[in-house]
Amino acid sequence: MDFRFSKQEQAFYEEVDEFLTKELPERWSEECLYWPGGYGTIPDFEGLSPEAEQFRHKLADRGWLALTWPKEYGGGGRSHMEQAIFQERLSYYRAPGPGVATLIAGPTILQFGSEETKREWLPRIAKAEVRFWLAYSEPNAGSDLAAIQTSAVEDGEYLIVNGQKSWSSGAHVSDYAWMLVRTNPSAPAHKGISLVILDNRSPGISIRPLINICGFHSFNEVFFDNVRVPKRNIVGQRDRGWYYAMAALDYERLVVPIGNFKRTLEELVQWVKKEGLSQDILVKDRLAELAIEIQIAYMFFWQTACMLDKGLLPNIEASVFKLVAAELSRKLAHTAVTVMGHHGELHPDVQWAPFRGRACIGYLDCISALVGAGSSEIQRNIIAARGLGLPWA
Amino acid sequence: MEFAFTKEEESFREEVRNWLRENISPRWSEIDAGLWEETEESWSLLRQFQRKLGQKGWLAPAYPKEYGGLEMSHLKRLILSEELAYHRAPFGIETEISVNWVGGAILLFGDEKQKKKYLTEVAKGESCFCLGYSEPNSGSDLASIQTRAVEDGDSWVINGQKTWCSFAHYADYCWLGARTDPNVPKHKGISMFVIDMKTPGITVRPLINILGRHSFNEVFFDDVRVPRDALIGQKNNGWYQLVMALDFERSLIGTAAANQRLIEELLQYAKETKIDGKRLSDAPLLKDELAELVVENEVLRMMCYRIAWMYSKNLHPSYESSMSLLFSSELLRRIANVGMRVLGHYGELDRDSKWAVFKARILRTYLSCISIGVGGGTNEIQRNIVAMRGLGLPRQQ
Amino acid sequence: MDFGLSEEQELLKNSARDFLQKECPKQLVRQLDESKDGYSPELWRKMAELGWMGLPFPEKYGGGGGSFMDLAILLEAMGYNIVPGPFYSTVVLGGLAILSAGSEEQKKELLPKVSSGNLRLALALTEPSARYEAAYIETAAKAHNGNYVINGAKLFVLDAHIADFLLCVARTRAADKPENGITVFLVDSKSPGVKCTLLKTLARDKQCEVIFDNVVVPKENILGGLNRGWQVIQDLLQKATVAKCAEMVGGAQAALDMAVAYAKERVQFNRPIGSFQAIQHYCANMVSDVDGSRFVTYKAAWRVSEGLPATFDVAVAKAWTGAAYCRVTLLGHQIFGAVGFTMDHDMHLYYRRAKAGDILFGDSAFQRAIVARELGL
Secondary structure, X not given: OOOOOOHHHHHHHHHHHHHHHHHOOOOHHHHXXXXXXXXXXXXXXXXXXXXXXXXXXXXXXXXXXXXXXXXXXXXXXXXXXHHHHHHHHHHHOOXXXXXXXXXXXXXXXXXXXXXXXXXXXXXXXXXXXXXXXXXXXXXXXXXXXXXXXXXXXXXXXXXXXXXXXXXXXXXXXXXXXXXXEEOOOOOOHHHOEEEEEEEOOOOOEEEEEEEXXXXXXXXXXXEEEEEEEEXXXXXXOOOEHHHHXXXXXXXXXXXXXXXXXXXXXXHHXXXXXXXXXXXXXXXXXXXXXXXXXXXXXXXXXXXXXXHHHOOOOOOHHHHHHHHHHHHHXXXXXXXXXXXXXXXXXXXXXXXXXXXXXXXHHXXXXXXXXXXXXXXXXXXXXXXXXXXXXXXXX | OEOOOOHHHHHHHHHHHHHHHHHOOHHHHHHXXXXXXXXXXXXXXXXXXXXXXXXXXXXXXXXXXXXXXXXXXXXXXXXXXXXXHHOOOXXXXXXXXXHHHHHHHHHHHOOHHHHHXXXXXXXXXXXXXXXXXXXXXXXXXXXXXXXXXXXXXOEEEEEEEEOOOOOOOOOOXXXXXXXXXXXXXXXXXEEEEEEEOOOOOEEEEEEEOOOOOEEEEEEEEEXXXXXXXXXEOOOOEHHHXXXXXXXXXXXXXXXXXXXXXXXXXXXXHHHHOEXXXXXXXHXXXXXXXXXXXXXXXXXXXXXXXXXXXXXXXXXXXXOXXXXXXXXXXXXXXXXXXXXHHHHHHHHHOOOOOOOOOHHHXXXXXXXXXXXXXXXXXXXXXXXXXXXXXXXXXXXXX | OEOOOOHHHHHHHHHHHHHHHHHOOHHHHHHHHHOOOOXXXXXXXXXXXXXXXXXXXXXXXXXXXXXXHHHHHHHHHHHHHOOOOOHHXXXXXXXXXXXXXXXXXXXXXXXXHHHOOOOXXXXXXXXXXXXXXXXXXOOEEEEEOOEEEEEEEEEEEEOHHHOOEEEEEEEOOOOOOHHHHEEEEEEEOOOOOEEEEEXXXXXXXXXXXXXXXXXXXXXXXXXXXXXXXHHHHHHHHHXXXXXXXXXXXXXXXXXXXXXXXXXXXXXXOOEEHHHOHHHHHHHHHHHHHXXXXXXXXXXXXXXXXXXXXXXXXXXXXXXXXXXXXXXXXXXXXXXXXXXXXXXXXXXXXXXXXHHHHXXXXXXXXXXXXXXXXXXXX
């Protein structure tokens, strides 16, 4: 066991850190309201600012959006530990950049896609030319994702898609849907689903905004009315989509903005000191507890990177990490509001709100951490059944 | 709404306190046998005390007068329970079993002869019961019990095995749940019996608990022959009788008073003990934790009072008993945990150490409290009951 | 010992719930949350006609002659439904202070107007430090030409922007003990120098910044005596704290009811999610929290109503209820999953208010410190 970075890793850490301090738009980190672990405040889910887009392209130009992918597909060919270092620094600065395409769709295509699919999509993703959104949940398919009803019927070289997706974070600012559809209604639920890439500009798609409780527009309802998708856009094998989605979910669960937790606590501690609350022992105790739990979360984070570099797929580990991160998101928010008292109630729209009004937003957004990308209950079921061999209910 | 006792109730409380002060023997206080810490000596002192309590009519005060009770009001019974608990009188689960759980069921379902015999004996402190419920394969799923009772002429013949049977080695009778019809759905084929523990064929084998004491047992029934009238209530109606008895069980309404005593001892200790010239109780974190225990015990107290009030209005608690039992068990665990924090290393010392603090009651509670969220229906089962009976949530498929 | 309500109290509770369900649906709640004033004059008028504003005041002041318990019951119903507006500020924070500490003239002048819904009040107590101890009151009132001149800043003042009068808590002398130099003034909000700024907060509950810039107040507007203000406030805060607890009990009950109803009807994996043990256990935990809150709150309310010493019980009630309401609403969100995370859904209306209620007048840790003091620690 070794808990240090190698020389190369340390150098990369410093390189990324320097890049971010220089290239991020001014005051981005201080202004960005992204709450660690939440899904309702993810930067550039709401809208794409020109500076954020510029920054993304700078990352792409350095080959940093697809660090671990093979070079032949536009990737950096680097280790997962370096990817983790990049993610840690990026999240520390609350920087925009990697999204569904680079972190979820890309790795899944790499794992399961045909050569043709890889060549068609991966380079474009690596160059930040396309944005994806996750088209999974439906009104009657939340935790029970296999219950999806959106259908895809064959018509020559195409699939005709009909149905509705909910939550659809960022659908309104993305180019392509990474979508689960039912291609075989007579098969058992898990065996009749395909994963397709669907162009947002296709006729028949309507997007209806849903405002989340943080007041952000990240969610949408998306309706599909006889939308044509070329069969070529099926990822991997037809009817095997469920299994690819499970892998994609593992990738998603690893996307934890670990650095953001650290930074947010640092900012809270700064506020505590400034307010003269450092001598309050109850406050100190709460903050110390958070610091300990963030350390633990970091350990989970580095562990998953190590596993990936050894060729092991974190499956249970992804669920454990996601569960830990979700709970931490909640605890950090609740502690912030408790420690700040009345000041924690102030919304970011109040110009002089201390701690940037993060406590108010975090108190709301931490809920999404507990229910999004697989609720904590589902994660516990997975850990118990797949991890510990307990029988499924 | 009103949150005070009447003058009459308050003077009853005084009367009980005075009586307890005079009648709890010094030896009992000295040996300080808490939950699941019985010894031969403690048991004998317990039985002596119960007879005295029985003479006053306070052992089974709710029973009708003709069976040795006083038909005491629910609120006065609450007061009696509180004082018995606070003063750590020789009165605990072993007595609750006989008086309330078994006695309550016999009162509801027994015939006149059975009521006259058993209730009077229990009320006087002459006899006590053990519960023959759980089996190796029937714990939370109590309805799945397999011990069989078969009719044979004028008798019942019992075969099977019970486990966790508290005080079977001391009890006069066993309140037994047995299967009388194996061919119907499991809840519909159970009957309740009173079995004389001296009947041939009964073997009691000790189980030593984590406090190193003998309170639980395995009890084996090998062709145990009992008379017809050992059956209480209707054949095959036993499950429903048992469930009603469990509701009495879940009421343990004196627990907030017992907790209060322990919390007071902790507060006292924290106030008196100094480290580096500062009282333990000056530490803000500890103050906060102790205050939280007090807050939660007030909540528990109110939950218990509410149950007594419901009974007094002839309202039958459905989920309320489960809720208070479960809340109480988790609070006791928190008290034990805070206690261990307060005492630090001293909390690890068992009572025979010269440095042990208040006879190592915290350590003993830390161990015995584990059973509280498990016995009499685990906290998980209690939550299921609150959810299903209290909120109408659907059965798990 | 009686956990039941009287017939009149049952009637009050049920009729209040029914009235609010009809007259203050969630659509209106949302509208008012986003609006600047935060209340509906029409609803306010109807509530006044029902006698709600006058409930705790004696009939001779135009009130209904009800007890503090009755008020608690009404507040629970209001918390169940959520009723945006200055009822709590006006009736509890202002009205009860005037009832306890006001002179006969002040009571005769102001309480009938409160009872008829024609006067709105706000309590300007908290300052930017957001601490509740007397030592933190810096807003000062200096005697001048037979009047007083107030200078200072208040923060987190509920409903100041629509109040007719502000009860301003100011320091009138530097005393050996900070509690001994405080006076409460009834300040006409239209006085020159009073500046209110509405703050956007978590619960959209119309908290304001109030600047007092050389605000002149006649000495007749002192409430409860010169330099005796802290006692007025301490007494008021006990009542205000329990009153807020009563409201929170209602909100917690509503959250529980919503979550249970959903758990029964939402189907996933071919069964209602309420049939999963994890969900059932969450609901069971919520019941403990709600029932427990109700009991300790009403016990405290009863002691206040009876004029018995209530410091311990009030602190117990607030320590428990604030935290319990927060727990219940978080579990409620857990049960609703993603659908509860949209603005259109109702659970977050309660979740936000739970935290605001928890913080108001001292959170659980603050209350536990009071409990500790009462225990002699």
